[in-house]
Amino acid sequence: xxxxxxxxxxxxxxxxxxxxxxxxxxxxxxxxxxxxxxxxxxxxxxxxxxxxxxxxxxxxxxxxxxxxxxxxxxxxxxxxxxxxxxxxxxxxxxxxxxxxxxxxxxxxxxxxxxxxxxxxxxxxxxxxxxxxxxxxxxxxxxxxxxxxxxxxxxxxxxxxxxxxxxxxxxxxxxxxxxxxxxxxxxxxxxxxxxxxxxxxxxxxxxxxxxxxxxxxxxxxxxxxxxxxx
Numbered sequence: 001x002x003x004x005x006x007x008x009x010x011x012x013x014x015x016x017x018x019x020x021x022x023x024x025x026x027x028x029x030x031x032x033x034x035x036x037x038x039x040x041x042x043x044x045x046x047x048x049x050x051x052x053x054x055x056x057x058x059x060x061x062x063x064x065x066x067x068x069x070x071x072x073x074x075x076x077x078x079x080x081x082x083x084x085x086x087x088x089x090x091x092x093x094x095x096x097x098x099x100x101x102x103x104x105x106x107x108x109x110x111x112x113x114x115x116x117x118x119x120x121x122x123x124x125x126x127x128x129x130x131x132x133x134x135x136x137x138x139x140x141x142x143x144x145x146x147x148x149x150x151x152x153x154x155x156x157x158x159x160x161x162x163x164x165x166x167x168x169x170x171x172x173x174x175x176x177x178x179x180x181x182x183x184x185x186x187x188x189x190x191x192x193x194x195x196x197x198x199x200x201x202x203x204x205x206x207x208x209x210x211x212x213x214x215x216x217x218x219x220x221x222x223x224x225x226x227x228x229x
Contacts, residue, residue, distance in 0.1 A: 007031050011067050011074040011097070012049075013057045013088050015041040018103060018124045019077030024048045033066065057088040069096030076102040076118075086112055093117030152213045153181070158201050159219065168197040176219060178211030 008030040012023040015036035023034045023045060032049040036042050039054045046052040055062050057078070067074070074097045078085035085102060092100050093116065102118040104110040110121040162170060172178050183199065184191040184206050192199075201207070209216055 008072040009033070009070060011035065011071050011092075012077065013074065013092075014077035014085075014103070015045055016077060016080070019075070020045050022075060022077065030072075033071075035063075035066075057091070058084050060091045060094070063088070063091050064095050067092065067095055067097070069098075071097055073097060073099035073101065075122075076100065076113075078103070080105065082109055082112070085109070086116055089113055089118050090116040150213050151211065152216060153208065153210050154213075154216045155184075156207045156209055156216065156219060158205055158207055162201045163203055164200060166198050166200050167195065170201075172209075176211060176215045178209050178215055178219070180207050180209050182208040184208065 010026050010030045011033045012019050012026065013035045015023065015034055015038070019036075020034075020041065023032050026032050027049045032051070034042065034045050034049045034052040035055050035057055037054065037056050042052045042054045053066060055066065057063050057076075074092050076085050076088050076092070078088060082105075085104075089100055089102055099119050100117055101120040101122055102110075102113045103122045103124060104113055110118075110123075113121060167180060172180065180195060182191060182193050183195050183201075185204055186206055209219075
């Protein structure tokens with residue numbers, strides 16, 4: 001008998017642009033409780049999440065009446081208000097939420113949120129700026145996910161010199177210190193996880209690679225790519 005997969009229970013507090021988009025996306029895969037003190041914001045998202053409530057998250061009694069330790073995690077997107085985000089984070093920690101992610105407006109705000117129980121600090125504008133800058137610097141970088149230190153998982157359009165060559169021929173590990181963990185197409189219709197060393201790169205392939213950011217970006221450096229010709 002196949003067991004039914006249990007969906008995560010996630011609470012999103014603060015339904016500004018970041019919070020509302022996050023709640024909408026999470027609702028495809030999780031049971032989402034969306035909270036804001038603004039009735040218009042709650043009404044706008046009510047049809048897109050499992051539950052939406054008008055509530056003052058600064059008030060412990062009100063918050064604890066709808067959020068319990070049964071939730072898997074919570075995200076606090078009240079970055080514009082230092083008092084509100086701090087009190088909400090403190091309350092969620094007291095309730096017993098295992099993982100609390102918080103949007104912060106600056107480093108001082110982040111330090112305060114960490115001190116009252118935040119497990120992860122989010123700087124949406126900073127992260128978006130870095131992503132846009134990376135695309136401007138290297139248009140062949142299609143997407144990336146930051147890991148520890150300066151390691152990244154990146155979607156990379158292979159340079160012309162890679163076309164028709166196998167991963168064994170390209171010797172990416174020794175030349176770039178990078179690994180190909182998957183190959184897909186731009187539309188996402190094809191996905192091959194852990195392709196073998198004899199896989200030949202074709203036009204239209206997107207290489208999902210892991211390595212240091214500087215090494216991955218250098219793949220389109222003509223001086224280093226020329227070695228493969």
